[in-house]
Each structure stands twice: as structure tokens, then as C-alpha cells.
Amino acid sequence: MRVALLAGGTGGAKLADGFARVLAPGELSVIVNVADDTELHGLRVSPDIDSVLYTLAGLLDRTTGWGVAGDTRTALGMLERLGAERTWFQIGDADLATHVRRTQLIRDGASLTDATAAMAAALGITARILPASDDRLRTMLQTDAGELDFQDYFVGHRQEPEVRGVRLDGLDAARPTPAALAALAEADLVVIGPSNPVVSIGPILALSGMREAVAASGAMAVSPIVAGRALKGPADRMLASLGEEVTAVGVARRYAGIVRAFVLDAADAALASEVAALGLEPRVLPTVMRSDADRDALATALIQGGGILNR
Amino acid sequence: MRVALLAGGTGGAKLADGFARVLAPGELSVIVNVADDTELHGLRVSPDIDSVLYTLAGLLDRTTGWGVAGDTRTALGMLERLGAERTWFQIGDADLATHVRRTQLIRDGASLTDATAAMAAALGITARILPASDDRLRTMLQTDAGELDFQDYFVGHRQEPEVRGVRLDGLDAARPTPAALAALAEADLVVIGPSNPVVSIGPILALSGMREAVAASGAMAVSPIVAGRALKGPADRMLASLGEEVTAVGVARRYAGIVRAFVLDAADAALASEVAALGLEPRVLPTVMRSDADRDALATALIQGGGILNR
Numbered sequence: 001m002r003v004a005l006l007a008g009g010t011g012g013a014k015l016a017d018g019f020a021r022v023l024a025p026g027e028l029s030v031i032v033n034v035a036d037d038t039e040l041h042g043l044r045v046s047p048d049i050d051s052v053l054y055t056l057a058g059l060l061d062r063t064t065g066w067g068v069a070g071d072t073r074t075a076l077g078m079l080e081r082l083g084a085e086r087t088w089f090q091i092g093d094a095d096l097a098t099h100v101r102r103t104q105l106i107r108d109g110a111s112l113t114d115a116t117a118a119m120a121a122a123l124g125i126t127a128r129i130l131p132a133s134d135d136r137l138r139t140m141l142q143t144d145a146g147e148l149d150f151q152d153y154f155v156g157h158r159q160e161p162e163v164r165g166v167r168l169d170g171l172d173a174a175r176p177t178p179a180a181l182a183a184l185a186e187a188d189l190v191v192i193g194p195s196n197p198v199v200s201i202g203p204i205l206a207l208s209g210m211r212e213a214v215a216a217s218g219a220m221a222v223s224p225i226v227a228g229r230a231l232k233g234p235a236d237r238m239l240a241s242l243g244e245e246v247t248a249v250g251v252a253r254r255y256a257g258i259v260r261a262f263v264l265d266a267a268d269a270a271l272a273s274e275v276a277a278l279g280l281e282p283r284v285l286p287t288v289m290r291s292d293a294d295r296d297a298l299a300t301a302l303i304q305g306g307g308i309l310n311r
Numbered sequence: 312m313r314v315a316l317l318a319g320g321t322g323g324a325k326l327a328d329g330f331a332r333v334l335a336p337g338e339l340s341v342i343v344n345v346a347d348d349t350e351l352h353g354l355r356v357s358p359d360i361d362s363v364l365y366t367l368a369g370l371l372d373r374t375t376g377w378g379v380a381g382d383t384r385t386a387l388g389m390l391e392r393l394g395a396e397r398t399w400f401q402i403g404d405a406d407l408a409t410h411v412r413r414t415q416l417i418r419d420g421a422s423l424t425d426a427t428a429a430m431a432a433a434l435g436i437t438a439r440i441l442p443a444s445d446d447r448l449r450t451m452l453q454t455d456a457g458e459l460d461f462q463d464y465f466v467g468h469r470q471e472p473e474v475r476g477v478r479l480d481g482l483d484a485a486r487p488t489p490a491a492l493a494a495l496a497e498a499d500l501v502v503i504g505p506s507n508p509v510v511s512i513g514p515i516l517a518l519s520g521m522r523e524a525v526a527a528s529g530a531m532a533v534s535p536i537v538a539g540r541a542l543k544g545p546a547d548r549m550l551a552s553l554g555e556e557v558t559a560v561g562v563a564r565r566y567a568g569i570v571r572a573f574v575l576d577a578a579d580a581a582l583a584s585e586v587a588a589l590g591l592e593p594r595v596l597p598t599v600m601r602s603d604a605d606r607d608a609l610a611t612a613l614i615q616g617g618g619i620l621n622r
Contacts (some may be wrong), residue, residue: 041411041415042418072385072404074403074405075386075407076406078406078408079408079411079412081434082409082412083412084407084415085525093385094386096408097385097393097407098389100352100390101393101394102389104395119394120395122394140565171353208396212575221325
């Protein structure tokens with residue numbers, strides 16, 4: 001049972017963890033957003049890949065939802081003393097090691113895909129973690145505070161400015177990786193994880209040929225909006241300020257024509273008919289992942305076909 | 312009173328600290344060995360420059376004599392988990408930040424001299440810390456365990472192999488910096504600090520034109536060997552395995568023709584006539600720096616002309 005999961009760093013990473021546990025080694029491929037990537041202190045930082053790496057390696061700080069559990073901040077203090085810029089990005093020491101290692105591998109000639117595979121293997125991860133692209137792609141947000149790159153908005157401005165538009169810098173030249181496209185083509189099940197549809201899934205689907213590859217796979221998507229709110233992060237406020245409906249239906253509308261089925265949380269079961277009206281098969285499942293058991297249960301339910309409405 | 316001090320990372324750094332306190336801001340230039348530099352995890356590491364930076368900033372771990380006091384080792388553990396090489400080099404987290412910042416500045420176009428100046432300024436250091444060269448120069452040691460680069464010998468092999476020869480890789484192309492040569496030309500007093508004569512001072516003096524510039528300055532040198540032993544590090548064993556005399560006189564012999572005066576520790580006062588026989592003016596001073604007061608006293612004595620025998 002080969003599964004390909006499109007993911008950002010939060011809900012998608014949790015679902016990846018569930019799939020990784022319920023599938024056999026090597027059966028899971030996680031296609032990860034790279035448009036949040038940035039350069040910090042001359043190092044290549046890939047926050048969504050790191051969140052998936054840390055989650056699957058059991059290292060993620062579950063209190064904050066990002067970074068390494070128990071990490072220290074010694075280097076950050078020294079970087080501040082040394083006059084480094086962008087120290088509002090609160091890199092922990094273990095996290096800094098990740099960025100150093102990735103940067104080294106890439107400077108030595110590895111693609112981001114190769115570097116990620118080497119790091120995942122070193123951490124004992126058997127799932128394939130596949131950057132959506134090895135090319136430069138950056139989410140730029142038009143906000144009330146001007147155009148900001150994603151990390152400047154997300155961390156530097158604490159998601160406070162309203163987002164009025166999204167531009168993907170580098171999109172014309174960026175291509176999905178052959179490995180990501182192959183994972184979609186070979187998968188028995190393709191799932192769009194419950195990640196931010198605007199800035200996590202959007203940049204993956206925007207890559208040339210990716211939308212078609214997902215559509216051809218008969219994919220299903222899991223709503224990151226439950227009862228009109230994002231479980232984590234600014235997806236709800238972004239949808240609102242972009243003029244979209246802040247419900248699971250609003251998300252489903254984004255995925256109409258791309259996925260075959262759309263998974264609503266049980267709290268949103270009443271929206272199933274609206275999802276069906278968009279031409280998507282609605283599925284209703286408990287999607288909120290508070291525990292490992294929740295992750296495993298959702299992964300298992302998706303593998304088994306997606307909930308009560310299609311039985 | 313402008314002073315130029317040639318230094319490695321240990322005794323030379325301590326003496327730099329004394330000079331920095333007893334001189335006015337800007338009067339001290341420290342010309343630092345760069346032949347111990349290495350690449351670790353894709354980062355530029357300059358151990359002697361760092362020891363001088365940390366010492367002058369009051370950050371040095373005085374227990375170990377290197378690194379930052381109170382530093383953590385979180386990143387190192389993560390680098391090991393990620394499969395990084397050469398993790399026997401026990402980089403602390405604050406130390407890693409130093410290497411990251413230097414590497415960033417150099418990749419952004421700064422010379423090592425410029426990067427060092429920026430970092431020193433950020434740390435509030437008013438002395439000028441001048442790499443002996445901005446070019447690549449690496450001490451390679453012929454040992455019983457084969458040819459090793461300096462850090463591989465010093466850290467990786469814990470200075471255990473016997474050193475049979477020294478080769479300076481890159482010496483043909485490396486040049487002293489204009490700033491280092493200017494500091495020598497402008498100094499009222501030039502001092503070769505009590506650093507390892509083979510691997511700390513040797514690579515500075517080996518740079519084209521440096522020996523002549525030091526000789527023209529009427530310099531004095533401070534012996535790093537006291538009572539037949541190195542105060543710290545492998546200088547004594549190196550001198551022995553290279554077939555040289557393991558006394559202050561053995562060091563003086565290396566500096567004959569380069570310095571005018573040679574400072575012996577009070578414990579070695581009996582060797583003054585042997586130093587004089589080499590054509591060097593002997594000076595006898597307490598040179599062992601256990602406390603800040605010792606550092607200041609030695610710096611003051613050197614400024615005042617160097618001890619009892621020349622009064």
C-alpha cells in the first residue's frame with residue numbers, strides 16, 4: 001500500500017507520522033512544501049522539511065509544534081552578540097545543526113532531495129521525505145506591512161499583518177522533482193494533508209505539472225479547517241483576508257478539480273452536502289490529531305477509504 | 312605606545328589580554344596565526360583567532376583554555392545524529408555560532424581580516440585582531456600516524472603521534488595581509504608571544520616578507536618553554552621529536568636573527584648567557600600568567616623594556 005502525502009509542517013507532518021507507523025517501511029512518501037525555505041546566517045533553512053524530519057524521528061517539540069524537544073538557545077545568543085541579522089528567528093542549537101548539515105551537503109553538491117534523504121536516513125526514518133522541488137521557490141505575501149517573505153511574515157511579524165495576496169517567487173523556473181512526481185504516479189493513495197491550503201499546499205500544487213499529477217491520482221484531501229477555525233497557524237485568517245470562505249467548504253473549493261474526495265471533520269458533517277455540490281466526494285472522519293493514537297487512526301481510516309459517507 | 316603582538320591561541324592570547332588592558336584603546340594589534348584553521352561541517356573555523364576573540368571579550372572558558380565559558384553542546388549531538396564527520400572536534404553551541412557568522416561574512420565577500428574586525432567590534436573589542444594572512448595556509452604535520460592536518464593531530468589524535476616534520480600547505484601562494492605588515496611597521500614595540508614556536512609562531516614568520524618585517528622592528532620574543540616544559544600544549548614534545556632542544560634556549564635558537572631580545576622566565580635565569588651567546592639580548596621576567604594581574608604585569612614589563620638584565 002503505497003501512500004503519497006502532500007504536507008506542510010504542522011497537520012501534514014502529524015498525519016505523516018500516523019502513516020509512517022501504520023504502513024510498512026518505505027511505503028510512505030511525503031511530498032513537502034519548500035516555499036517557506038529561507039536563508040538564515042548564510043544557512044539553508046527548510047522549516048517544513050525539518051518539521052517532518054523531526055516529527056518522524058520523534059524529535060519534534062510537541063509543546064511549540066516546531067523545533068527539537070529540549071533544544072537549547074546558546075548559539076542564538078552568540079549570534080546576537082556577533083551582530084547577526086534576523087535573530088528574531090529563534091533557532092535552537094540542534095535546529096542550527098540541522099541547517100549547518102543541510103547547507104554543507106548542498107554546498108558539497110547534493111540536491112535538496114539528496115540532502116534530505118541522507119539526513120532522514122541518518123535519523124532512522126524509513127519514509128521517503130521528498131521536497132516538492134529542488135529549485136528555488138519562495139512564498140511572498142502581500143500584506144498591510146508590505147510584501148514580506150514567508151518567514152518574515154510568519155516569525156518576524158508574528159503573523160500579525162493581514163495577507164492580501166500571495167506571490168510565488170521563482171515559480172516560472174521551478175519544477176517538481178522527478179522523485180515527487182514518481183511518488184504520485186506510483187502511489188495507491190494520494191492524500192493532501194491538513195496543512196495550510198494557501199502557503200503549504202498551494203506552493204506544491206502550483207509547480208508545473210503537479211496539479212495534473214495529483215488530479216490523475218484520484219487523491220483525497222483532509223480539511224485543515226475544523227468548525228471554521230485552523231487547528232494551528234494563520235490559515236483561517238489568511239482565507240478570510242483573501243476573501244475566501246473560512247470553512248472546510250472554502251478549502252474544498254480550492255481543491256475542486258484536483259482531488260476526488262474531501263475529508264471533513266466530524267464537527268463539520270453538516271457541510272458534506274456543500275462539499276458534494278462542488279463535485280467532491282465528502283468523507284466525514286475524526287481529523288483532529290491530539291495524540292499518536294489519533295494520528296494512527298486517521299491514517300488507517302484514510303487507507304481504508306475514507307469514512308462513513310462512502311460506505 | 313603602539314604594540315604589535317604575534318600570537319597563537321594560548322599564551323599569546325593571554326598576553327594580548329594583558330596588553331589590551333594596559334594600553335589605550337586601539338594601541339594593540341594582535342597578528343594571529345591562521346595555519347590551524349580548518350573546515351568543519353562546511354564552516355570556516357579559525358581556532359587561534361577565536362581564542363583571541365574570546366579572551367579579549369572575556370568569554371573564554373578558562374578551565375579548558377579554549378571555547379566559550381558555559382557553552383552547551385546541543386548542536387554537536389545533533390550533528391552526530393545527522394551523520395556529520397569530524398565530530399571529534401567538540402564544538403560548543405556558542406562556538407558554532409562564531410563559525411557560522413564568520414562563514415557567512417566571508418561568503419558574503421568579506422576577507423578574513425574584515426570578518427574578524429566586524430566580529431571583534433560586535434564583541435566590544437578595541438584591539439585590532441589581524442589574521443596573519445587572508446590566504447589559505449594550513450599546517451600539515453608528518454607524524455608516526457602519517458601526515459595529519461593540524462586539527463586532526465591536535466584534536467582528532469589528541470596530540471599523541473610524534474611529530475617528525477612540518478609542512479605549510481599553501482605557503483607559496485599565501486601572503487601576509489597589508490594590515491599585519493602595517494601594524495609591524497607602525498608599532499613602537501613588536502612582541503612574539505609565548506605561543507608554540509613550531510605551529511603558532513612558525514606559520515606567521517614563514518609568510519613571505521614577515522620574517523624581515525619582524526626583524527626590522529627590533530622585536531622581542533617571550534619564551535613559551537619554562538623550566539624545560541611547555542606551559543600548555545605539545546610545544547615541548549614537538550621540539551623534542553623534531554630534534555631541537557626543549558628549553559627556552561631551543562626556542563631562542565629559532566628566533567635568532569629575527570628578534571633583538573628574548574624574554575626568559577625567572578625560573579630559567581641561568582640560561583641567560585646561552586641566549587646571549589645566540590646574539591639575543593636576554594631579559595628575565597616572571598612570564599607565567601596564572602591571573603589577570605600576571606598578564607597585566609608581563610605586558611607592563613615588556614612595554615617598559617623587558618626586565619632586569621637590560622636595566
